[in-house]
Amino acid sequence: xxxxxxxxxxxxxxxxxxxxxxxxxxxxxxxxxxxxxxxxxxxxxxxxxxxxxxxxxxxxxxxxxxxxxxxxxxxxxxxxxxxxxxxxxxxxxxxxxxxxxxxxxxxxxxxxxx
Amino acid sequence: xxxxxxxxxxxxxxxxxxxxxxxxxxxxxxxxxxxxxxxxxxxxxxxxxxxxxxxxxxxxxxxxxxxxxxxxxxxxxxxxxxxxxxxxxxxxxxxxxxxxxxxxxxxxx
Numbered sequence: 003x004x005x006x007x008x009x010x011x012x013x014x015x016x017x018x019x020x021x022x023x024x025x026x027x028x029x030x031x032x033x034x035x036x037x038x039x040x041x042x043x044x045x046x047x048x049x050x051x052x053x054x055x056x057x058x059x060x061x062x063x064x065x066x067x068x069x070x071x072x073x074x075x076x077x078x079x080x081x082x083x084x085x086x087x088x089x090x091x092x093x094x095x096x097x098x099x100x101x102x103x104x105x106x107x108x109x110x111x112x113x114x115x116x
Numbered sequence: 117x118x119x120x121x122x123x124x125x126x127x128x129x130x131x132x133x134x135x136x137x138x139x140x141x142x143x144x145x146x147x148x149x150x151x152x153x154x155x156x157x158x159x160x161x162x163x164x165x166x167x168x169x170x171x172x173x174x175x176x177x178x179x180x181x182x183x184x185x186x187x188x189x190x191x192x193x194x195x196x197x198x199x200x201x202x203x204x205x206x207x208x209x210x211x212x213x214x215x216x217x218x219x220x221x222x223x224x225x
Contacts, residue, residue, distance in 0.1 A: 045215040107158040
């Protein structure tokens, strides 16, 4: 595997379900990000982790709970979601948190909340 | 507040040239990025501008004017595979990326 991978690619869940999204980066990067992408809206930064510590939480509802067990893996735990949470959830990584470099993205998880 | 504006959708013809504009108002500036995103796929990096002027990379070029808060992405010799969304993003003084909503480019034969 190379780059940034995400599983599952598609997820349909009810509002009472609990599920988790997984992201893995094979680039040796130290920073990882969760974004929400809704149709015709800018990417919304949800969480940022640097060296396994959360450094940013952009007013995300508590029904979204991130976890970063090591610098290669990032999870987004979901519970009691709302239909408006349906979106594409993108994971990204970068070498360091603050640097001139790039963010590399995974293909995303298309989430539908019924 | 911080804001990135780009057209929602553009249509162009195969073999032609298209220019996608991006204007921004941000708290500070530490570089501007263009990403390409095909439907159902990851955004992939296209170009980076931090100084004024034109950066050319094959069929794609990106221009920046910091005084005007303006950038454009120029795509030449359009191919059907260029049909995608193009995302403009600016890194602000806190090194946070501020994203535009993206421009969906439709290429017609």
